[in-house]
Amino acid sequence: MSNIGFLLLDNFSLTCFTQCLDVLVTANHVRPGSIKVHTFSLNSSEVMSDLGIPIRSDTPLTDIRIANLDLMVICSGMRTPRTMPNWLTTLLHKLASLPVALGGLWNGAWYLGKAGLLDGYRCAIHADQRTALAEYSPNTTVTLDTVVIDRDRLTASTPAGAFHLMIKWLYSALDYKVADAVFDVLDYDQSRFRKTADTPNQTVTAPLREVITLMKSNLEEPLGLDHLAQCVKLSRRQVQRFFQAQIGTPPQKYYLELRLTEAQRLIQNSRFAIIDVAIACGFVSAGHFSRRYSAYFGYPPSRESRHDV
Template structure:
């Protein structure tokens, strides 16, 4: 029994990649309810960056972590800064702060051309949310609305640089930061799209831990720009924090999925002893070379299984398994269902 239990756990490098496909954990708390108030001419890029973090958080876990709702001030149609009309779910009047469907987080989405005058109904909603101890957030110059409501008094906030002078002149009780993002216990503010993503990732990490955020980053930052201005995929073999020899070993493994190399062969290619190779994997990846290789192959098989219509037998061969029976046993050990069941579940979803 202990051997089967061990097989169900990926090492940390590949656990995040596969987390959404692992057996569901026992039901925990209800999803966090997040509401976005879209001001006219709001920044589409900042809004989608924040929403993308939440949506991806739901995708990398087997149960939803967040629900997302949007609100327009007067109408369910809101013009963005790109002159594209966005359909919000509700108007501000319907924004719930009490009862079973009350929001947990209220995010005000501003933009470069948003009006900086106070909207009385929004201020009333934000003051009520503050009294109800909801988390309040502002994107771009969304912090201006929070400041009008008095929820930033005595606090520091981030806001787009174009609005610094206005905010400092108008709100003497609020400290305007030169940082792109400021996160307090129940208040989060940011100055633009990149910091909007980071702000939401910080909130997600507080709620659900670093593993969830690592999985989100793996998806959203897969093509981030390296220091040498070369765009590289964020694969483990490209991780500059790992020793060069280990990265070479990972490249060899990735290039030899269908016909896996033996550990002695891998060691020979990089001119290291088998013991040295095993130490590298244990020190930096907290697993053995053979274990990591198996996890790599089963991950590749899971992708092919759910992203193609190829037969299970062909996928088994393509991923270096001796037979479809052996592949099915390994797959069920990791994911709790057989390959055919996993494919059926994905299609029904």
């Protein structure tokens, strides 16, 4: 039997949490008693999810309880306070000293990184928190992936990632036949979460995905359309047609929106000055950046809200 714990933090992502539970409960239907699920919180209190639905933990945070775990998952969310209370630091270090794998949902990796438990690891974290984690944990490889399993660290940044993280855990912790059966049962319901590309259009082709990946990897020094086309062995005209047909927008506009969206995330989730954000996102001057930002978001970057970092 595998023992899995979920530590619920205020405003945790209920969708990520229930995706995990769906997989684990289904595993117990396939093979009764194969998974034991525990929910934890500070002082065993009720925790409010990001959807305003409270969840009460069922297991006290005692040394005996956590020592029996195979995996502890930190459940966080977009509005979870990005602070590191002493009790959480102490708990995470205690868990790290035990043969317990550690995981994080949504931006749960931030807390693992802040505690120094992601040094030398790859991880997944929600896009809004990538910069913050990179600042606080410079020895961590912060990826663009939605799910990463690196040895005894398991992280997912989206509900889809949470689902696949638990499926992958089943394959490693239980008989693969159980994991296969769970995936077969849930596959239809989960199809809408599957990652084909970072766009809602399900007909995006592999060459276009490559172009988008190149764009995301080159925000500070944007690549020209001819260069992008050359990298994926397409003509400039082919790239333009693919964007228009599959996404409904020209490639230059799509690239600009990627840079502006990343700029917003940097402003909200880092201590960078506006001019530093502009440079990091490929804008040659603060004035040009401000005009583009205002046109896209409807207000200048100086009025953007900054979260506590």
